[in-house]
Amino acid sequence: MNSKCTLILLFTLLVSCQKNGEEAPNKTIKVSISTEKKEISEVFSEFEFIHLKYDELIPSIFRVKEYKEDLFLLDGRKDRIFKLGKNGALDIFLQASGEGPEEYKSIGNFEFNRNSGELMVFDNVQRTLHNFTNEGQFSNSFLIKPGFAASYGNFFHGPKNEIILDIVGGKNHRFLKVFVDKNEYELFQPLDSAYHDHNYGNDRQVAQNKDGFSSIYSVESTIFQNTYDFIKTDSIDLDFGEFEILKSDLKNLGNNPNLFFELIQNDENKKAHSFGLLETENFYHVSFYLGSLMRGDFLNTLIHKDSKNSKTFKGIKIRGVELESIIIGQISDDRFILSLNIEYINNLTEEQKASISEYIPTDYLDDNPILLIGKVKAF
Secondary structure, three states, rough: OOHHHHHHHHHHHHHHHHHHHOOOOEEEEEEEOOEEEEEEEHEEEEEEEEOOOOOOOOOOEEEEEEEEEEEEEEEEOOOOEEEEEEEEEEEEEEEOOOOOOOOEOOOEEEEEOOOOEEEEEEEEOOOOOEEOOOOEEEEEEOOOOOOOOOOOOEEEOOOOOOOEEEOOOOOOEEEEEEOOOOOOEEOOOOOOOOOOOOOOOOOEEEEEEOEEEEEOOOOOEEEEEEEOOOOOEEEEEEOOHOOOOOOOHHHHOOOOOOOOOHHHHHOOOOEEEEEEEEEOEEEEEEEEOOOOOOOOOOEEEEEEEOOOOEEEEOEEEOOOOOEEEEEEEEEEEEEEHHHHHHHHHOOOOOHHHHOOOOOOOOOHOOOOOEEEEEOOOOO
């Protein structure tokens, strides 16, 4: 790291220390664990199902981003991005995987430059940001200087034309800010986190909002709120009771992967872990495993920002018929986007399919993805 980057880092840490010393204790929200699936009307006040029909089979949709009232969908298996227009039209927006200078090897994540409107694709294999025009044409690339991290998760575009990347595989820092125009870098590690020196994480731990961003660690049940300048504005502790991994447990883990997996792969003494975070104007969505990755439950908790009330559920039901789904995106007006497990639906009995056919007609069951977009019901 050059001296300029070091000075920026030290200054940032100093400012954060001073601010943290002035802050009140973290807010605490009690999370009541439920492994039940809820009727769709209990979770969403309004909802719609979208059948993603295209000329060829779409294997799966990994994430969805909203931009200017259109939805952009990542087909992670074929490394391409679809555009779902507000008129319902579905088209391939970007498909440029390959070995060439204007191509990417894989799409780790994508975002939009809110100033230029360009689509930014992060290639985790090459550690390169590729920029494409709003017509999907290649614009330019920027190689992230090596040595900062093993891998990166989510990223977003800041108000000063900076790129902020969530560091997943780097134990010394948590975020990397890149000033592309100046070729400058700034590193940051939240000082009040117990999650120091741990090399664990996932790619869904950071959510951008209008004032900055929120984040959560993989096994630390605290939501941190920061400005784009890495100044902490608030923190919320999620109280999982007997299922919580204590901060003292985290400190004892060190960076030992064996101890880490012994802790989370225990179905006799289940713990909440592998947290993911999404955020809308009024709600947080926290996803997590309870128990082991293979036999545990993958759960969802919705948290109202003002009331601090929470609701936890495993999934949704329609007229008593249980469905398998995963939340893969959000829209700012408190709507979340779910991807339904089409194979699970195809294996339902004919009676069950008939019961849900008002919402999921039989002509939707052709192996193409089905999205559910639902507006959170007040609670």
